[in-house]
Amino acid sequence: MKSLLASIFSPIFSSIFSLIFSFPRSLVLSLILILPLTPPLSAQANILYSFLGAPDGSQPYSALIPDHSGGFYGSTEIGGTGPCTYLNRTVGCGTIFHLTPDGHGGWDESILYSFQDGDDGAYPMTPLTIDSSNNLYGTTIPTTQSCPPWCGIVYRLTPQGEFTILHTFSENKDSAFPITGVILDSSGNLYGTTGGFHHGQGTLFELANDGNWTLTNIKRFDGGAKQGGLPEAPLVFDSSGNLYGALVSGGKYGYGGVFQLHFDGQGRTGWQSKFIHWAKDPIDNTQQLLFGSDGTLYARGSTLIFSLKPVDGKWKYHYIHKFKSAAYSFAVDSGGNLYSIAGGLYLSSFDGTKWHTSELNASLGGGGEMRSAIWFDGVIYGTFIVPNSSGAGGVWSYQP
DSSP, rough: HHHHHHHSSGGGGHHHHHHHSSSHHHHHHHTTOSSSSSOOOOTEEEEEEEEEOTSSSSSOOOEEEEEESSSSEEEEEESSSOOOOETTOOOOEEEEEEEESSSOOOEEEEEEEESSSBTTBBBOOOOOEEEEOOOOOEEOOOOOOOOTTTTEEEEEEEOOOEEEEEEOOOOTTTBBBBBBOOEETTTEEEEEEETTTTTSSSSSEEEOOOSSOEEEEEEEOSSSSSOOOOSOOOOEEEETOEEEEEEESSSSBBBOOOEEEEOOOOSSSGEEEEEEOOOOOOGGGOEEEEEOSOEEEEEEEESSEEEEEEEEEEEEEEEEOOOSSSEEEEEEEEOOOOOSSSSSEEEEEEESOOEEEEEOSOBBBBOOOOOEEEETTTTEEOOOOOOOTOOOOOEEEEOO
16 A cells, blocks of 8 residues: 555655645554544543544544534545455545534534545545535545546535536546545536646646536646646635635746636636745745635645735735644634644734734644644634544544
């Protein structure tokens, strides 16, 4: 398994897959037999659910997504009923799970889908998105499959567990490795990015909700000074329907940057793109974007968080904080405060003059590592992993 994964994760994708797989050794370690032991959180946080390992889920890397009834959907890297093995032990190929309140202050968990390492792929670690009917949309990328011809998929999963492949990537026609998941616009169209693989430096695509899920490559990146390359951050929309994403190569300084796409016409040619920020250093490589309620765009690099605020038609850069360890995720509350995961949970707040960052007493014990955070209804919810044989990870919450 290790040599196989290493052959897939070529050096050109090392920065991209740092978002999805954190570090290659994390995947290998997480494939070790998982025991149903989960480290406790501090008194200021709560464990909502502890995974048990296959056939339950195990090692939830990606962020949760709220359903429309007070619960959450999410994915686990391994676990489930799939046939994936490590050291001759079945560990599962990953799951999509659903957490719902049990009405007594606890939570019930159910596995909505178990990946089988076939046409559906395996090891789901890209973000999920949800529509108004609780249908989930996501992507998987090649791990054991040969690319081409199988270079990843976009799928839909209904609340009843019906799994449908909306598009299969084949590289030559439509690029490969849909590494950042997909997002929905108001018409039900899907947007995402690919990593390129053998040819090119990635694409930004649309899957039109036209009955056939027709794919259009809106933009192809070439890695050059003007276009940049290797889109790493999941896309986001602003309140006007403009798309934003981030690249980790090329551009003005060679480290990519943050771009905006504005639609002012029809079809692929109707999208106009421009960079709103050039990365000047590898730690500035943006891996996550979030909009605040006031229109400020917040960004997370490998160890850095910063903001971009529209002022008089331009985007003004504000440095927020540089962490001593890798930053894996962050969330923004309704007041513009940031909660970041970087070896612990950190709060960054603005006093009107400058930003202040401090660590909160909400870290995991027993070897657990926080990996994601979202802000929902006044509470922070997140996932954590255990990168060894002492647990399967779980879901936590923190009340500021």
